[in-house]
Amino acid sequence: MTINRDGGAVRTSTGPVSDLDAAVALFHSLSDGTRLAIVRRLAEGEARVADLVGELRLAQSTVSAHMACLRDCNLVEGRPQGRQVFYSLTRPELMDLLASAETLLAATGNAVALCPNYGTGTGSAS
Template sequence: MTINKDVCLATENGSDLDNAVALFHSLSDGTRLAIVRRLAGGEARVADLVGELGLAQSTVSAHVACLRDCGLVTGRPAGRQVFYSLSHPELLDLLASAETLLAATGSAVALCPNYGADAGSGVTA
């Protein structure tokens, strides 16, 4: 997706925007984001992720498969095991930028009525 910094407009090509939406959607689930953050520290097997995240093997496998299908994670077979790692180091830059933005906004996104911590709970500010 091409962004013009002067006027902050996306390109006319809708597929660029669709691709960006798909990328951010793939990272919008807390479990997938936790897996990506863990893999930022090095490769891991599903069994490692299950132990570290405290989730069911089927849950972790499904989320790893989603990330793999999106091209964000790759698997390296080693015998009967598969070691997963991030496919693109640029993903680390994206995560770092997100952390910078969260710090700059004082994590105000947590107050968002649609996506914040209390979203859907009926709590209003």
């Protein structure tokens, strides 16, 4: 591991993962609209993939792939019941993060939506 000019750790190919790397992975896992919709839905309570397929109107394979990503990041967990699996959020702090994001979005208005790199391109912050 090396140290940058600000005194923070920088990840090398053989070094440990820094706090910044972990934050990048967290935000990347939430950067997809479908995964974010799944997280918001699971904030309301447990759901099966079949429930999410119906509510989000997506293919089962699409929902399953996104659930696998969220499971791999330890953001959701499954509770088997018979032949079904009921998914829920693993950490209630995730909802605090999303609430903070909504507060920030409200404070910045359309600025994020208009971002030339990551914005929606429509100028609407919906």
